[in-house]
Every structure is written in structure tokens, then in C-alpha cells.
Amino acid sequence: MSIEIQDIITFVSAYEPFDSLSAEDVAAMCGQIEVSYFQAQSEILEHGASIDALYMIRSGSVEVFRRTGELYNRLESGDVFGQMSILLNGRVRYPVRAIEDTLIYRIPAEKFFDLCDRIADFSDYFEVNEHSTLQQEVQSQNDNNDMTSVRVRDITQHDPAYLGADATVGECAKKMTEHNVSSIVVFDQVKEDLDGINSVSLPIGIVTDRDLRVRVLAEGLSFDTPLRDVMSTDLITLVHDAYVYEAKLLMLRHNVHHLPLVKHDKVIGIVALNDIVQYESQSSLLLVRGILLQETVEGLAELSAQVASVMVRMQKEGANSHMIGNAMSVIGRTFKQRLLQLAEEKLGPPPVPYCFLALGSMAREEQLLVTDQDNAMILSQDYRAADHGEYFKQLANFVCDGLDACGYTYCDGDIMASNPKWRLTLKEWKEQFSQWIEKPNPQALLNASIFFDLDGVDGKVAWAEQLTRFIVGKAKKNPAFLAALSRNAMNRTPPLGFFKDFVLEKDGRQRFSLNLKRRGTAPMVDVIRVHALAEGSLSQNSFDRLDDLAQSSLLPEGKTAEISDALEYLSMIRIRQQVAAVEAGEDADNTVEPEMLSSKERRGLKEAFQVLSSAQKFLKFRYTAHQKG
């Protein structure tokens, strides 16, 4: 039985959110408190340290800092802190320092999670509503990173292009091209003033590249159509001093890629998703430059040790899985490109043109650590095996050996350019894909699914695009193929009964663990691929594919957002596990030991696996129902 200290109970229950708890809950919680005294100016929480409790200030006061050292908040008696850190990964995100002599009540994380689980008012206070775990988690990833200290106006081009609502789409396209922008703001009437922009009213709409494509070209509208008829009117604007992450959240929430920045009722610029992506990818630029400077395979292999640290840094800075996957893929592509350049220096220029292909995760820009190489080549129609075969054999071997040396291990299934089966002309590739698509054999497709994510890395990359268009055009029209692909996508089921019949795999170290890639992200990517092929999407990246699907009516309303959140969550847990392994000096892999997860993470995973399971069921219903018999 735990003791009761009335003084602590009275104090704690006087403050939110504990005032919403029952007397029994408060008493039980207070019995578990640990008390700590901190002298003025001493560190209470250091960035990156592990944290296993919610902190409540009994007396004194503290300052909370951003990682940049900027003051974030000042808290005093009765305030709590540390919830963000325990909710995320049990690492301190915001360092805290005592500014007066301070007495702290530490409420154990287990107790905190237990109360969050049971009491809605309590979890609402911490915004950890059961039903939006994924969204909350995904959003809170955006907190406390560099993006919280950089303002969106600093990465935005000012003086946006604008037109009146009566201007035509032709004028609009012309103006956007002149200004080299992807969007234009539309005013009811344009009244030029000294600043050169309408200052009396807010714009009434916006027209983006996408609008021109979807609403004008695809609809076959005339170039004389006034902007009034095609613009997006439910304008979502952002105040000019918002932070970058706020822009990102707003874009995510409303699924828009352009936000006008407003200062004193005046649009001063438009921030585009591209601006943010560009700003975020800078951390990997240095490594990419380094790769291009290497003169030997040994030099490249040495540099490849830095790949892991780029990922660690990005994760610490709060990048999402899309950004990390993108950066890691760019790095992987750069290794390939440099190896091809080195090979051509050694072997001489290619006798006929070729295109080097990335397959699988790199093509989807979803590469993480521990990845094998999957690649292939498209050869020119002028290719003659007798004359050119030896050159391309050596070229492919050089690149594949080099990639292996750089940590991109050989592919078990021999899906590599060094395998003559996968060095084909465009015509031969089309025949190969036709065979897969028109005479679908689930077993053959199992090994071939990786070919359906492909991207040109070097050489005649236009051939890769041609091939993608060919595949997408064919796949769409072949329900039997989609059905076979769907059946394969249902092979790997998620571990649903997370606590009870949590399906574990024995890893090399004979410990029970769950493979997050095999049981989570990979099957999810499979599901998304089927839909994307059915819809005729040319995108390769899973999130881009989902964006395309969201525009179609293929999936029920809200389904793509749910799948996107789940994929993001699964990917981030994978990334966090890999980062933790790298930091501990261990080999990163794709497994997670359930007991190493917080109950919060377990709950998030459970929810993500539910989403995957229902997505698989929908696949069955959508593509295989009419294929029986």
C-alpha cells in the first residue's frame, strides 16, 4: 500500500490537468512521485538525455530552451514539463534549467501513460487523444527542430506574381513562366500602388501549376478562360512571421502546396512546398558534394561511413521519413553516378548510349540504412551483344562491386545490372513487362514487384520515363495483373494482436524481435503500389502516389491520409531504431524489440498495423473479388 502525503496531494490536485483526476487517482499518483531539488542555475534536463518522468514544479521556476539555445518558455510552481520528450522517444528535446532553487516532483512515465490511457480529460490536456495518436505523433515530430527557429519569410521569395481575376489562363501561364514561379495570386481587381501590389484587399484566389494542369488542360478549357473560373478560392494564408514548421503543418492539414504570406492584410510572398524541401535537404548536400569529388572506389567506400551520420542528424533535427528517405536516396544515387563516371574513365566512353536504373526503395526515394542494391540497365536499340556486351558487363560489374564496397550490399535475388538478364534494350524491357503484366503469375511477380518501382539514375533517363509510362498504361488495363499483385501484397500480414500474439521473428542474435520493414513498411508500400498502378499514377514515391490517389475516387474518403500517416509512423519508428543503433555503435537493422518500446509507441504501432490490415482487406475486395474462378 502506498503512503499518502496530504500536502503533496493538495498541491498537485490544485493544478491542471491533475484537477480533473479522481481523489484516488491523484493519491495513487502522488504515492509514486520522486522528489528532486535543483539549485538555481543548475541543469534539470539536458538535451538528448533519457527521461522517464513527467516533471512538475513544486516550488521555484525554470527556463525551457530550444535546442538552438533560444528561450522557449518560463515555467513556475504548478507547471509541468517533459511530456513531449516522454511521448516521443524518451529523449529530452527541450533542455531545462532552474532559474531559482527549485523543487521538482517527478511523476513516473508509466503512471503518466496509464492516466493518459484511462482519462480522456487528462490526455486531452497533453493532446494525446487516443484516436489521433498517429497524427499527433507525426505532427509532434515537427516540433523542436531547426524548423522551429527559422521563419518562413526567410525561405520565401518575395514579391509574388499576381493578376486580376479577369486575366486569362494564357496570360497566367505566361506570367508564371516569366517569373519562374509555380503559383500566382489572384485579386478581384488589381490596383497598383507604390508597392506595386494591391494593398486594399486580400487576394480572392490562387492559381498553381497543378490547377493549370488539372482544371484547364485536362478539362480542355480554352486559354481565354478567366482565372476567376479556375482559381482555388478557399485561400489558406499564413502570417508573415510564422515558423517554417507552421507552414508545413498548414500545408499538411489542408493538402495544399502553396501558402500566401500575409503582413498587415497584404500578401508579401508565397511559400511553396518546394521552398521547404529545398531548405531541408541542405544537410545532405555536403556529403553529396564530397561523393562527387572522390577519385577512387576506396575513397567512396571511406566516405560511405558518413551516410549513417547524415540520417542521425536529420532525425535529430526532426525531419520526417519523406525527407530522410529522399536525402538517403539522393546520396545513394550520387554514389551510383560517381561510380559510373569512374567506370567510364577507366573503360572509355560507352559504345552505345544506356540508362542506369535504380529499382525498389531508391527509385521510390524511400531508402534508409541497411539496404541492398537493386539496379538494372536500359541499353540503346543499337546495342549488339557481340560488339558491346563485354563493355557493359565490365561497366555493370564495376558499379555493382563499387556499391557493395560502399555498403550497398549485393542483391540476394541477383537483381543487379551485373546480371545479363537485367541489361536489356528498351524494346526488350517492354516485352519483359508485357509478359509480367499480361500473363500474371503470382510466383514470378513476387520477385518482380521490385521492378515496378523504377527510376533513371544516369545516362538516358528519358528512357526510364518512357518505360514507366508504358508499364502504367498497361497495368491499368489488366485486372488479372492487379489481382495477382494484390494477392502478393496480402502475403505479409501485420502483427495485429500486438500484446498477445505479437508475432516475433528470431533475429541473428536469437532475440525475439519484430521486423518493421517486412511486417510493416514493405507490405504498406506494396498496397500503395497496387492502387497507384490501378490509377495510372506515374509517381514512384509512396507519399507522392498517395497524393495522386487522394485526387482520385479510387479509395474511400480519408483513406489515403490514414495510410499516409500509418506509413509515416512505421517509417519513423524504423528510422528511430536505426538512429539509436548507430548511436549505440551497433549495426542498424530493421527490427525492433517490443519491450524496448514505450507503451505510447506500442499503441501507435498497433494503430498503424490496423490501418495496414484494413488496407489489405480493401485490396482484396477491390481487385480480387471478381477474379475468383
Added chain:
Amino acid sequence: MALLPYQVIPNDWDEFYSEQVQESLLESLDTFYHQPLLDPQQTIGATDFVALDIETTGLNAQQDDIVSIGLVPFDHQRIYLAKAKHWVVSSHRLTPESVMVHGITHTDVAQAPSLKSVLPEIMESLQGKQVVVHYRYMEREFMRTAVAELCQQNFLFPVIDTLEIEARYLRENQTLMARFMNKQLPSLRLLYARERYHLPAYENHNALVDALATAELLQAQIANHQLTKKPVRALWY
């Protein structure tokens, strides 16, 4: 071995403990003395403490009774409330005055177990830990007297006294002139000592709350006077 008289403590704790082990003792007392004393080099920062506080029917250990005991385990960084303990024990010497002080009434005491019946658990909670009190002449003398009356055995242990630490640092910080004039130190009572470290005042006093208050005070003293590297034995009384 004979009982050490009231307020007399051993000159050499190691010797005293090994002597007690030789005696035929109560089982729980025997276990208590079998726990080795802290290593001479052990530092404050590496030590497990237990704060001890009692409420009594009066101030004289030879006449008055213990009515409640509070124990709070801690170290220099954390105080573990989940492992804290609190007992009210029976007494025939409750006076209206003492009831005013600690609020423990005849009714509470009537339903309470005897001190004798809870002593083994108290000893078990203290053994192997460094006991911390605020004013050793209360806690240690009352415990000593109670055990001596119950079973004619010595029950003594070295303590860290937060009142003594406070007095020491206040004296050090006094000006030479103040010392020369034998000027009085500020109040050393728990409440006032805590105020100097900006620790909050507690409203409802009992042995448990005061043990917690003592633990917090030692944490504050350790932080403010940089005591973590100091050997524990340098603070023994």
C-alpha cells in the same frame, strides 16, 4: 555488553557494531548490526540515505513515547516516495498538549499496533542505509530508549544531522566579529533551515512529511555546499 547510557554514543562505530554482533540479540537487531557500516571512503554522492522522523508525546526520551514514525529513502538526486513508510503506534502517554502538536489522537493510537510489533520492519528499513535526521537528540535517543525498555539492548547507529550541517555552514559564514561576540545563529529549526534553500513550507506536519522535509533539506545542502564528493563519515554524529 552493558547498555550505553542516555545520550552517550560510541567513540568508534566500527568497534561498537562488531561488539553488538557478539551479543545475543533479538533476531532483527542481530540482522541490523550484521549490515556492515559504510566504507570510510564512501562519498555522499554514492550513498543511499533514509530520512527518519518521529512524533512523540513530549520532548524527553526517558519519559515520553513515540507515537509515529516516518521513513523516506533517498539519494542525493531523488527521493523515493513509493518506498516511504509511515506508522502510528500505540502509547499510553498521550497528553492534550502533544495532541495539539501532531494531531494524533487517542482514537488513532487506540487502533495502532505497538512499537514493539513494528520495530523489526523499522530496523529492516534502516539497515545498510545511512540514517538522516534533523536534530539527532530526538530521533536517535527516542529509538534507543524505546528498544532499551523493550528488550534491554543497544539500538544505536551513526546519523547525518541536517541541523548540525546547517549550524556548521551558518557558523562558517558568520563574520569574525559576530563569532567573537558569540552572536546567535539564525534559527536552525527545520522550517527556517528549509526557507534558506527556498524549499516550500508544509502545512500538515506528521512524521512522514517531516522525514520528507528532512530529505529535501539534505539534498539542498548537498547541492549548495558541494558535498557529493565528501566522505559520508566526515558528517557522522
